[in-house]
Amino acid sequence: MIEKIKHHKLLIILVLISIGLFFLYLKIQPEVTYAFSPLFDGNKYLKAYQFFMCQTDQYKVSFPFNSRILVPYLASLIPSDNPATCFLVINLIFTVLSIIGIYFLWRQLNIPAGHIMTGFFWLLTHWVGILRHNIFDPVTVDVPLYLFQTLLIFIIIKRKYLWLLILGPVATIQKESFPALLIVLLFISFYENYNQKTHD
Numbered sequence: 001m002i003e004k005i006k007h008h009k010l011l012i013i014l015v016l017i018s019i020g021l022f023f024l025y026l027k028i029q030p031e032v033t034y035a036f037s038p039l040f041d042g043n044k045y046l047k048a049y050q051f052f053m054c055q056t057d058q059y060k061v062s063f064p065f066n067s068r069i070l071v072p073y074l075a076s077l078i079p080s081d082n083p084a085t086c087f088l089v090i091n092l093i094f095t096v097l098s099i100i101g102i103y104f105l106w107r108q109l110n111i112p113a114g115h116i117m118t119g120f121f122w123l124l125t126h127w128v129g130i131l132r133h134n135i136f137d138p139v140t141v142d143v144p145l146y147l148f149q150t151l152l153i154f155i156i157i158k159r160k161y162l163w164l165l166i167l168g169p170v171a172t173i174q175k176e177s178f179p180a181l182l183i184v185l186l187f188i189s190f191y192e193n194y195n196q197k198t199h200d
Helices: 002-028 042-052 070-076 083-108 113-125 132-136 144-158 161-174 178-199
Strands: none
Touching: 002 083, 002 113, 002 132, 042 070, 042 083, 070 083, 070 161, 083 113, 083 132, 083 144, 144 161, 144 178, 161 178
């Protein structure tokens, strides 16, 4: 019981540190100007966001960006006139959820607390980690990947494959690369079944 309380305190500390660093980087990290950076993917996501905001009646987003609708749609629900702010709010929500998910995954894998703290230090401070890069380039759909791939690993570990009926479609409209992971998982499952039958 005492051990459980200690680990919950550690998780709360990690979440508070993550939120604190998010707002710190928001102050000190430069942000890309999309109007002067036409090659950034954010310009495509801005078009999707504008469609969901009913600022345009045509969905003119090129492949493969046109299928990545989850984050632009969620961003369009945020009551702000600044698209970057809307995406940042969604990024922060998914950052916190990802931190919680990754923490429980690492605990499930019996990773020591010291190693967990080292891992989060890298994740939260590295310039291409979950915070800094996605504040520099805020109009992005990449942040939920941390959560969805963590949940996928949980599903594999727990062998609760029915949850893929929910996770699969949601993660796919976030980024179309997710089905590739499911295909790999399917092949691994076939291989394990074949191995088990040959050894029985």
